[in-house]
Every structure is written in C-alpha cells, then in structure tokens.
Amino acid sequence: MVNTRDIVETINMIQEDHLDIRTITMGISLLDCADSDVNRACEKVYDKITSRAEKLVRTGEEIELKYGIPIINKRISVTPIAMLVASCNDPLPFAKTLDKAAEATGVNFIGGYSALVHKGFSAGDRALIESIPQALSETKLCCSSVNIGSTQAGVNLDAVAIMGNIIRQCAVLTADNNCIGAAKLVVFCNAPEDNPFMAGAFHGPGEADCCINVGVSGPGVVRSAIARSTKKGKKLDATALAELIKRCAFKITRMGQLVGAEAALTLGVPFGIVDLSLAPTPAVGDSVAHILEEIGLEKCGGHGTTMALAMLNDAIKKGGIMASSKVGGLSGAFIPVSEDAGMVEATRCGALSLDKLEAMTAVCSVGLDMVIIPGDTSAEIISGIIADEAAIGMINGKTTAVRLIPAIGKNVGDELTFGGLLGSGPVMPVNQHSPALFIGRGGQIPAPLHSLRN
Secondary structure, eight states: OOOHHHHHHHHHHHHHSOOOEEEEEEEEOOGGGOOSSHHHHHHHHHHHHHHHTTTHHHHHHHHHHHHOOOEEEEEEEESOTHHHHTTTOOOHHHHHHHHHHHHHHTOSOEEEEEEEOTTOOOTTHHHHHHHHHHHHHSOSSEEEEEEEEETTTEEEHHHHHHHHHHHHHHHHHTGGGTTHHHHTEEEEESOOTTOOSSSSOOOOTTSOSEEEEEEEOOHHHHHHHHHHHHHTTOOOOHHHHHHHHHHHHHHHHHHHHHHHHHHHHHHTSOEEEEEOOBOOOSSTTOOHHHHHHHHTOSSTTSTTHHHHHHHHHHHHHHHHHHHOSOBOSSOSBOOOSTTOHHHHHHHHTTSOOHHHHHHHTTSSSSSEEEEEEETTOOHHHHHHHHHHHHHHHHHHTSOEEEEEEEETTOOTTOEEEOOGGGOEEEOOOOOOOOOHHHHHTOSEEOOOGGGOOO
C-alpha cells in the first residue's frame, strides 16, 4: 500500500535536502565492433553508441517530469577500449570517436577509454595507456581509467610506475584548462565492472550487451535527518543513529530502483544495478563531511573521523541492500575533496590531511578522489600514492582508486577551480620523501594469502 507520509517525505527530500539521482548510465558492449581496420572499427563504435543511446537523454528528462525527481547526469560507459585496440594498435581515433558519439547523444560524459592491467599487459594495453594524456587533452567528454591491481591478482607495480607519469602528463597537457585532463582519469584497484560514476565508469566484459545502471545521491537527506533528531532532543546513541541512516538509505535507494527500472523499460534494455553511494556536490548542504560533523565531530579530519565514516558507510550499505536486489557498482560514501564543500572547508583549515584521507579510504568508497596536489610533485611520488591506495584495496578486498590533480604552477594553499560538479579546492601538501627505488623495482606485488578462497 502506498504510504502518503512516505510520498510527502520524499518530496521534501527533493525540495529541501538536495536529493537527486546523480546519474543514469547506459553501459554498452563494443566487443562486436573490433576490426583490424581502425577506421571501420570506429565507424562501428559510433553507430552502436548513437543507436543504443539515441533516446537516453530524452528518457531521463521524461522520467524527471513524470516523477519530479531530478536526474543530474545522463552518461554512457563502454567496453574497455584497450580490448578493441588489440586488433589495430591505434587508440587515439577511438577517443575522438567516443567524444563525438557522446556529443551526438547529448550525454554529460562517456567512460571506458580504459585498460585492465592488474595481472600484466596484454595486446593494446600499453598503447592505450601511453595515449591517455593526449586523448584526454584533445577530447571534452571522454573519461579514462586503468585498473592496476586486485585482491585476486595482486598489484602490477610496472603499471603503477607508468600511471604516476601518465597523471603528470595529463595535468601538464591541460595546464591552461585547470589541469582538467587529470580530473578525467582514475587509477583503480578492484575496479567494478558496473560502476555508473565518472570518471571511472566502464562496461565490463562480463556485462550484458547493453544495460542501465543508476547512481543515487543524498548526503543532504542523511544530514538533515540527523539534524532533526538532534533538534527534537533525541540524543541518539550510535546504534540508533545507524538505524536512522539505514532508513534514509532505504528510501534513497528505492527512488533509484524506480528510476532505473523505468529507464530500462522505456529504452528496452535490461536494468543493471543501483549504485547506492552518497555522492556529494559543492552545493551547501550536500556534503558527506557535514554528515560526519552532524554526527558529532568538530571538523572532518579530526580524530574519530574514520570511525564515524565507517559507521556511515556500513549503515548506507545495509539500508540500501534491503531496498533493491540489484545493488552494485561502488556503493558507499564518496569523499571527493574538491566536490564536497565540507571536505574543502576541512582542508583549508588544516583539519584534513592527505594521510587522514588515506586512512578514511580504508572504510568507505572509493579512494583518494579529486585531491589537488602541488604541480611539482614527481611522478614517482604520485606512483607511491597510487601504490598505497592499491594496498588498501588489495588487502581489504574492496575497491580503491586515485584521482589526483597535480596543479601545474601552483603550490600548497593555492586554489584550483574546475566549476560545476567538480568544484574547487586548495592544493594539499604531499610528503616529499621519494619512493622511487621501490616503485622502480617493478614486477608484480603478490596477491595476499586470503585471496585463495577456492
């Protein structure tokens, strides 16, 4: 039975608490587009994307009007392009084709200029990785990701070394555009195949030919619920607080389930998953950091932050999993620095450091995300940061990622502004002691013992 109170509560969440669907992402397999002739392959890619996603944006807009639910982004993810490059060894035309197809369909971003090299490099992988800086500097909507490790395979230290340099090159080539190239590149450990969020979305080879994945949001909803309970004089203990967050996550995920199922039905493709991550924005009142402060921290980044975040992340997962049988992707609390107003405030006042962020990534989604670092940070130090984050993911069997932006020409305390959902933030200090000798050893970091589960 429809509960009138729940309907009113959901309307209030949308109007007052910044509740929205962050993205509907159409995943499209391009495996049938492989061709030894790169021009022919690109034609197939363009035709398949534009035909499959022709009505994606319009469908999203119709659902917004029908239910009154804001859908902020409409996006596309595709098969890791390195798999297609293997047959022609010429990656750049694919990047430009993806960009062209994204523009033709009207989506915000397209992800999948990607390579999966957690256990080594296969044909096409190195060529694609080496082309990433040029590809991201010459395209507007194309996003890239590289998976360098997993719990089952260990970590490809050769790939870690390469990616430190690739991130720097991306920043250098787009220095006149706020180093935006680096903001469109994610380095993963344990990358999921059904992630709808950019810049790390790709359509895994184990996925259906085409499907719809949904990413929800809702930090403002959770914060407001906690604030209301405090105003009413209910000093909730940790158990009751977790229950409150679970109920919020349930309602948020239900909305995502509704939108995803409706979009899939309209477009005639399977419904994939709901990613129930709390995805913040730079808007006031839409911050994960502010949730943690509402829980009882003086400032995000202070002692107690990791525990508060662990409770928040766990409660979100428990509430969301009860609302949908198709939960997947990253699913947790995001802590992208420049995209979260509270994180930016905490960084500016010195409460939040890079080391504390790393500790927080052990208990939440996804990793060191949208972290702005000094422009003169060496490739080896960037690789060391990637290696540390991959270690957390590998040992804990969770997805971790690094999206670092070396701010070329800027130093600690300077500001870098992207605008839109990417926000802005201060340059954070980085430990300058070099890991070059370790990173330079190369080879494969062995998988942990607990990877042997068969």
